[in-house]
Each structure stands twice: as C-alpha cells, then as structure tokens.
Amino acid sequence: MMPGTPTLDQLRVLVAVAETGNFSAAARRLNRAQSVVSYTIANLEQQLGLELFARGKRTPELTEAGRAMLGDARRIGRTMDDLRARAAGLTAGLEAEVGLAVEVMFPIDRLVTALQAFAAQFPTVALRLRVEAMGAVLQLVLEGNCVLGIAGPIGLYSDRVERQLILNVELIPVVAPCHPLASLSPPLPAAAFQEHTQLVLTDRSNLTEGRDFGVVSLRTWRLGDMSAKHELLIAGLGWGNMPEHMVREDLRSGRLVRLRPMEAPAQRFPLMLIHRAEAPPRTAAQWLAGKLAEGALPEPISLIATPRRA
Secondary structure (H helix, E strand, O other): OOOOOOOHHHHHHHHHHHHHOOHHHHHHHHOOOHHHHHHHHHHHHHHHOOOOEEOOOOOOEEOHHHHHHHHHHHHHHHHHHHHHHHHHHHHOOOOOEEEEEEEOOOOHHHHHHHHHHHHHHOOOOEEEEEEEOHHHHHHHHHOOOOOEEEEOOOHHHHHHEEEEEEEEEEEEEEEOOOOHHHHOOOOEOHHHHHOOOEEEEOOOOOOOOOOOEOOOOOOEEEEOOHHHHHHHHHOOOOEEEEEHHHHHHHHHHOOOEEOOEOOOOOEEEEEEEEEEOOOOOOHHHHHHHHHHOOOOOOOOOOOOOOOOEO
16 A cells, blocks of 8 residues: 655644654644644554654654654755745745856955855855856856856957956966976066967857967967866976966965066956846846955956957
C-alpha cells in the first residue's frame, strides 16, 4: 500500500511537536487545541504508515522514522516559505532575478561587498553573475542576457547603453624577478619590451576584434583568463600589464617586480556601470547599481574606441 500525501499543515505540526517537545506546547505555539494537534499527528502517521513518536514515555520522543521525516518536513517548510516570500516580492514589483556581468579588472572586494548587501536586501531575488573580459561584458548586456554590466570602454556602442564612470583602474607593467627585464636598470626603452613575450588578456567576444590596448611587444601570448595571466607572470614566462590592486601583494612580497618604461604615461582603464538604453533596471537591479556605483568618479566619460587590452 502506497503512503498517502501529507499536507503542509501536517508537516508544520510535526515540526512544532518535535521542536517544543510535547503536544501541549506545540498546541500553544500553533494556537490550537491539544486534541487537534494529537489528531493531526495520528492522521499523519496513518497516512504514512509510520510511527513518528514513541508515546510510552512521559513526553513523546521521535522514532528513527520520525527523525528522518522531520528533516524532510523542515526542508519542505522552508521551501514553501521561500515560495511565499518570492510571490510577495513579485507582487510588490520585484524582479524574479537580476543578471550582472562584471569586468574581470573590477576589484573583487568591492564586488563582494555589493553582492553581500544585495543578498541581505533582496533574499528572494536570484542573482546571475558573470565575470568576463570587457568585450564579453558589453555583449552580455547588449544581447539582454544581463541587465547590468561593469565594462571597460564601450566605444562605438555608446549610443546603445546608458553608462556611468565608477572607477579608473591603474595598469602597471610587471614581471617576475627571474625574468631578464627585471635585471635591467630603469627606465627601460621601448625596444627592451619589444624583445620579450608580452602576456595579453583578450576577451571572448568579437566586439573588439582587431584592436589592441597597451600591446607593444612583437611577440604576444593571448590569454582569456586573468588568473592564468597572473600565474604565467609569476612563473617568469613573460611580462604584462596588470591592475595595480591585483598585484599589490605580489610587489610587496617580491614575487613580481614593477617595470619602469622610459616614456610611457600611466595607463588608466575606465570601468563603467552600464545597461541598455531601452531597458532601465527595475527595483532590485537599480538598488544593486547604486551599491556598485558607491564612490563613483565625478570625471566625465571620454568616448574611446573599444580596445583589446594588455
């Protein structure tokens, strides 16, 4: 004989009896008569064909089957609570989910702070996060896969997105102490850089095809992953430009050395908070945009061609 299907109310009564330790305390928590609580548990046991409480003692104790069912009852109760909360949020105008694409150069501590705050503020809104190189971020936003993006220069696509400059990332050339460039006395001429392999971060989209940013070497290795570039730099397999905040500890510990070019201004990589012009962010996404933009730069945005970068 197949067990019957318990109701959500029966499962809540089971949890209340287990957590309070007796039927009378559960009745007080649920604001019901004790006889109703006892009847509900008896009905549940009959439906399942299981004895959930051993009643021979002064207070009811969960049987082995009861302990197993209690875990399921709690899980189902939490799921239903989440469902109700999500429905209430949707009724109030909240999105079911928010898609966010973030440029890999964006400081991770700043991203973590914003995401933690978002999870606390909107526990029922699912967040889809993508961390990509610049062109891929822009593409995810333009195609509508993500409502928000933190992207580098957007160039020719500036008329299709609304944007706000939130950060300028300083890019600095670095190399491992064992690399030949590290033994040269600064400042280094451009020819010195050209003779050695440059590790270049490239993106996975075709929006920046044929464009380079900060590439000066005649030999390059193209990488689609920042962590891979970082590891290859530490291994001494080439030199490359890195966000200063990402290599700060490496420079302090001596795992990497900063190179000093003879004639090269500091490279600034602008990061902008973007969304499609025809799709402004709704309640939760707008709140997240504000959190990501905290401390945004006041400078105007210069429209430059979307580059592939070092």
